[in-house]
Amino acid sequence: MTVGVPSPDDGSRPEPLVAPFAGxxxxxxxxxxxxxxxxxxxxxxxxxxxxxxxxxxxxxxxxxxxxxxxxxxxxxxxxxxxxxxxxxxxxxxxxxxxxxxxxxxxxxxxxxxxxxxxxxxxxxxxxxxxxxxxxxxxxxxxxxxxxxxxxxxxxxxxxxxxxxxxxxxxxxxxxxxxxxxxxxxxxxxxxxxxxxxxxxxxxxxxxxxxxxxxxxxxxxxxxxxxxxxxxxxxxxxxxxxxxxxxxxxxxxxxxxVQAFHRLAADRFDRPPEECLGALTEALEVSPSVSPDDPGPLGKGTAGLYVGGSWHRLALPPATGNGAVSRLDVERLRRSVLAPMLGADELTRPDAVHYLPASAGLGEMARRCDDEHRVGFALHPLSVGELMAVADEGGLMPPKSSFFxxxxxxxxxxxxxxxxxxxxxxxx
Known part of the structure; x- marks a missing residue:
């Protein structure tokens, strides 16, 4: 976020962190x-x-x-x-x-x-x-x-x-x-x-x-x-x-904290069954355990929605040592969204749409069907994880958490x- 805003260099004390205002x-x-x-x-x-x-x-x-x-x-x-x-x-x-x-x-x-x-x-x-x-x-x-x-x-x-x-x-x-x-x-x-x-x-x-x-x-x-x-x-x-x-x-x-689910566009424009086949070939994908609860089982997993059906996805292991690299949103971005769907959310703003968990998985499925997208339902982060990333100076993908x-x-x-x-x- 730093854009070169100058800080006071005259030896004065920093301005107060929290101050009243006449609003x-x-x-x-x-x-x-x-x-x-x-x-x-x-x-x-x-x-x-x-x-x-x-x-x-x-x-x-x-x-x-x-x-x-x-x-x-x-x-x-x-x-x-x-x-x-x-x-x-x-x-x-x-x-x-x-x-x-x-x-x-x-x-x-x-x-x-x-x-x-x-x-x-x-x-x-x-x-x-x-x-x-x-x-x-x-x-x-x-x-x-x-x-x-x-x-x-x-x-x-x-x-x-x-x-x-x-x-x-x-x-x-x-x-x-x-x-x-x-x-x-x-x-x-x-x-x-x-x-x-x-x-x-x-x-x-x-x-x-x-x-x-x-x-x-x-x-x-x-x-x-x-x-x-x-x-x-x-x-x-x-x-x-x-x-x-x-x-x-x-x-x-x-x-x-709630999760922000991902609705990703398949850049390769494959039919749903072909897209699912490519994901299944490269990743650990299984049918949903329960059609009434198709979301993630916990950290390290995601609910996968494609072509009208739900599946379970085990996220690939983390790459790197920082707090960001261990997060599900980053593991999904690095190992699935960008390389397998061409949906690079850091460089193509419309590649991924975001939906808060409070909207419900039914709304997520409806939007994926309407917009021809692949859905990923994620487990929420914790406040402690967010603070750890911030303390390291790390940056998560956009819309990684929903308070x-x-x-x-x-x-x-x-x-x-x-x-x-x-x-x-x-x-």
């Missing part, structure tokens, strides 16, 4: 219409239907080319213009209100597997270069370019980069004190996932920022947004608004004072 928050009476569902949980068709039905969904601000109804090529400039117009529409109806002072916020998600409470603030973009913020996934340049253009052209961001921090008793104590001291400012969601937001009182802000200040942060969701922030700052290194980016930081022991549930876009608004927000003071 905007969605008004409670607008929350249901504005706050958008998690982008990766929706198919392109579902996103198209959502934005067509609701012009006030924040997804109108952030949509990409695949979310448009026609198949015509749309430039980044056109997408940015559409996003800016959608944000102006939200500002005109006063769907957001300024918070009036710099503050940290807590964002809690309550679901069947437990509760996770994160701290929302800004973090330094230079932290990605100086080791205070660590990544673990590769990114696609085209997506980064669009998000960077969006950041600079729309002039606001509402999707905090999700990060993990190593858990501590002090952090948990402070989080508990805040949520017990004041009622939430905002509550929304469904019975399955309840979202709550608190403004951190002044007396808790400094201790909370200090507790996080000497830690290392690990990006869990938002690698492309992180890379876009780095790219935007590199293009305007003296712009203070681009020097920080919005993040939500969760204790690592509260997070849950769920996710914070939503459309809750907060960090204004940059440009584009659609040119007449507003930066936050």
């Amino acid at each position: 905007w928050m969605v008004r409670p009476d607008w929350a249901e219409r504005v706050i958008s569902r998690a982008y990766d949980n929706l198919t392109p068709q579902q996103r198209r239907e959502l934005v067509a039905a609701n012009p006030y969904s924040y997804m109108n601000v952030t949509r990409s080319q695949e979310d448009l109804f026609d198949d015509a090529d749309v430039s980044h400039d056109e997408l940015v213009s559409e996003g800016a117009a959608a944000l102006q529409r939200l500002l005109q109806v006063q769907a957001f209100t300024p918070t009036g002072r710099p503050a940290l916020y807590l964002y809690r998600l309550t679901h069947a597997r437990g509760t996770q409470t994160g701290v929302v603030g800004t973090v330094p973009v230079r932290g990605f270069d100086d080791g205070r913020i660590r990544i673990h996934e590769r990114v696609h340049a085209e997506r980064v370019n669009l998000l960077s253009a969006h950041l600079q052209g729309v002039g606001a961001t509402s999707s905090p980069v999700a990060m993990a921090v190593r858990s501590s008793g002090e952090l948990h104590r402070l989080l508990g004190e805040v949520t017990a001291a004041v009622p939430p400012d905002l509550e929304f969601g469904s019975p399955e996932v309840r979202h709550q937001v608190w403004t951190v009182p002044d007396r808790h802000t400094t201790p909370l920022a200090a507790t996080l200040g000497n830690e290392v942060l690990y990006v869990t969701d938002g690698h492309h947004r992180s890379a876009a922030a780095v790219q935007a700052l590199a293009s305007e290194p003296d712009n203070p608004g681009l020097a920080r980016t919005m993040a939500v930081i969760f204790p690592e022991d509260q997070l849950h 769920a549930p996710k914070p939503r876009s459309g809750v907060f608004l960090r204004v940059l004072g440009r584009g659609a927000t040119a007449d507003l003071p930066p936050s």
